Amino acid sequence: MTARPRAVPGRAPDVDVVVVGAGITGIYQLYRALEAGMSALVLEAGGGVGGTWYWNRYPGARFDSESYTYGYLFSEELFDEWEWQEHFAEQPEIERYLNHVVDRFGLRPHIRCGARVDSAVYDEAAGTWRVTAGDGTAVTARYLVAATGVLSVPHFPDLPGRDDFVGESYHTGLWPTTPVDFAGKRVAVVGTGSSGVQLIPVIAAEVSALCVYQRTPNWCTPLNNAPITAEDQAALRADFEAMCKTLHASPSGFLHQPHDRATFDDPPEQRQAFFERMWESPGFSKLISHYTDMLVDERANAEWCGFVADKVRAIVRDPATADKLIPKDHRFGEKRPPFVTGYYEAYNEPHVDLVDLHETPIVRMTATGIETTEGERQFDMVVWATGFDFGTGALLRMGVVGRSGVPLTEYWAEGPKTFLGIQTAGFPNLFIPGGPHAAAGNNPRYNGDQVDFVTETLVYARDHGYDTIEADPAAEERWTAMVDRWATRAPSFGAGSYYFGTNIPGKPRKYLLNSAGRPKLFSMIAEVRASGYEAFKMSRAPGAAPTAGEPRPPAARAALGPRVRPSPRV
Numbered sequence: 013m014t015a016r017p018r019a020v021p022g023r024a025p026d027v028d029v030v031v032v033g034a035g036i037t038g039i040y041q042l043y044r045a046l047e048a049g050m051s052a053l054v055l056e057a058g059g060g061v062g063g064t065w066y067w068n069r070y071p072g073a074r075f076d077s078e079s080y081t082y083g084y085l086f087s088e089e090l091f092d093e094w095e096w097q098e099h100f101a102e103q104p105e106i107e108r109y110l111n112h113v114v115d116r117f118g119l120r121p122h123i124r125c126g127a128r129v130d131s132a133v134y135d136e137a138a139g140t141w142r143v144t145a146g147d148g149t150a151v152t153a154r155y156l157v158a159a160t161g162v163l164s165v166p167h168f169p170d171l172p173g174r175d176d177f178v179g180e181s182y183h184t185g186l187w188p189t190t191p192v193d194f195a196g197k198r199v200a201v202v203g204t205g206s207s208g209v210q211l212i213p214v215i216a217a218e219v220s221a222l223c224v225y226q227r228t229p230n231w232c233t234p235l236n237n238a239p240i241t242a243e244d245q246a247a248l249r250a251d252f253e254a255m256c257k258t259l260h261a262s263p264s265g266f267l268h269q270p271h272d273r274a275t276f277d278d279p280p281e282q283r284q285a286f287f288e289r290m291w292e293s294p295g296f297s298k299l300i301s302h303y304t305d306m307l308v309d310e311r312a313n314a315e316w317c318g319f320v321a322d323k324v325r326a327i328v329r330d331p332a333t334a335d336k337l338i339p340k341d342h343r344f345g346e347k348r349p350p351f352v353t354g355y356y357e358a359y360n361e362p363h364v365d366l367v368d369l370h371e372t373p374i375v376r377m378t379a380t381g382i383e384t385t386e387g388e389r390q391f392d393m394v395v396w397a398t399g400f401d402f403g404t405g406a407l408l409r410m411g412v413v414g415r416s417g418v419p420l421t422e423y424w425a426e427g428p429k430t431f432l433g434i435q436t437a438g439f440p441n442l443f444i445p446g447g448p449h450a451a452a453g454n455n456p457r458y459n460g461d462q463v464d465f466v467t468e469t470l471v472y473a474r475d476h477g478y479d480t481i482e483a484d485p486a487a488e489e490r491w492t493a494m495v496d497r498w499a500t501r502a503p504s505f506g507a508g509s510y511y512f513g514t515n516i517p518g519k520p521r522k523y524l525l526n527s528a529g530r531p532k533l534f535s536m537i538a539e540v541r542a543s544g545y546e547a548f549k550m551s552r553a554p555g556a557a558p559t560a561g562e563p564r565p566p567a568a569r570a571a572l573g574p575r576v577r578p579s580p581r582v
């Protein structure tokens with residue numbers, strides 16, 4: 013067993029910043045910390061970088077935000093040199109991109125893969141974190157940034173006999189790095205959320221029989237993906253500045269613009285034509301650029317749902333299957349809507365079947381297949397597309413212990429409490445960008461805003477001679493109350509959405525996002541700055557060694573490559 017270093021008062025921590033997770037947020041945090049002259053180490057559980065885009069490598073996994081709006085915007089050179097192939101890139105391209113970024117900016121030497129953090133304990137006397145990982149890593153850090161993501165702990169349903177199945181078994185969120193062969197196999201897919209509906213049409217072409225176990229149908233609409241042409245590429249490069257401005261001004265971090273008309277402003281014929289345009293539009297424009305009342309007015313929502321249901325009936329030839337695929341218990345936008353390519357069409361294939369688990373629930377898994385109340389079906393492979401322990405899953409499994417020995421699991425027993433989704437009181441020098449209370453929308457934009465602010469706060473502390481930073485409990489209470497208030501404000505997600513933790517048995521029913529979005533984050537950050545960081549308690553730890561991030565030799569900075577464009581001040 014590796015001896016864990018004890019932080020000795022007066023002894024400098026091994027590193028200024030430990031970042032947990034080399035996903036899109038962690039990579040950016042590493043970049044920013046190094047750029048600010050701090051020493052930094054990323055500990056990543058996976059065998060490579062990418063986070064969500066490393067683990068979710070199932071066939072068909074792809075963005076449903078436009079590729080160029082999801083990627084990093086901090087460097088125009090990077091933007092210019094990386095040519096996304098599709099408006100909605102597939103996982104292999106995304107993983108290549110993230111590896112390119114890591115190498116392009118000299119970040120790889122600062123990333124340790126295969127290091128799953130199992131304990132992070134705050135040392136009050138030294139004002140540092142002691143972090144250990146399963147690979148034997150033991151390191152002390154002034155600051156701990158948990159960029160562990162919100163969709164990083166796969167959820168497996170607790171079904172009797174699940175371990176008895178002797179065939180191949182995979183979870184979409186834990187997909188192997190070695191190829192999975194579907195050819196000629198009888199495959200079951202359990203779950204029809206965003207992951208399941210991306211996977212199903214892709215593997216349907218390869219398997220000998222596919223059976224989809226659906227508990228709740230979703231309102232799936234076309235992604236409308238397309239290759240990025242040379243002209244598109246040129247336009248993207250030319251419009252970089254304007255695009256950044258638009259994205260920055262968007263509450264949800266998208267380029268899609270709001271519509272200016274409500275559903276019943278238009279007569280039926282015009283409405284139908286608008287719905288057709290929406291159906292043909294890319295990804296999230298169906299939420300953002302829709303009629304202004306679609307998400308908030310029941311009648312308006314029902315009009316659109318009726319249109320989508322008719323589309324499903326027109327695509328799926330078997331009326332009984334079509335009917336099962338049409339949601340009956342929730343409106344469009346009440347849950348995070350999936351975007352699809354050829355999903356409904358897959359059910360027209362004679363070897364693809366749909367089992368409605370509301371009609372015939374799963375009784376148990378057997379050694380050879382799945383038994384429902386209708387009987388057993390045998391499979392060579394079962395794919396679990398059954399989602400994640402959203403928001404808090406990874407943070408609560410990391411062994412985080414804060415001030416006075418209080419574990420995070422205890423402090424968040426009733427759900428997460430945060431200030432700005434960035435810190436939680438009682439856990440000094442711990443930051444959680446891209447975690448719970450982050451916004452719904454194009455994640456990298458909001459998470460990037462948080463990383464920028466975390467970095468700015470660390471630099472502020474360094475420049476003012478502080479080495480501990482802790483959210484003020486009163487500020488945290490106000491922010492968390494705001495999150496809870498906004499959770500039910502129209503247009504809100506329904507209580508059945510996993511954004512409330514409802515998919516995990518025993519999890520507290522607390523809203524895990526910040527529906528007030530970026531405008532609220534920006535205004536609060538502005539307030540924090542204006543008040544001289546009043547919402548954070550900053551101090552000098554009793555036995556602290558020199559503050560983190562002493563200016564580094566220019567050579568260390570040079571490794572980061574060409575100077576990046578600053579993020580716009582918010």
Ligand code: NA7
Pocket residue numbers: 163169170184202203204205206207208225226227228348369397398399400510515
């Ligand atoms: P989701 O969206 O949480 O979907 C999980 C699916 O698995 C959903 O259809 C669930 O049905 C189903 N599920 C969960 N538990 C069971 C059990 N016990 N039996 C049968 N079916 C079950 O996860 P995804 O991975 O698809 O997407 C996650 C996010 O990734 C997505 O929102 C995007 O942001 C990308 P339910 O609806 O709960 O009845």
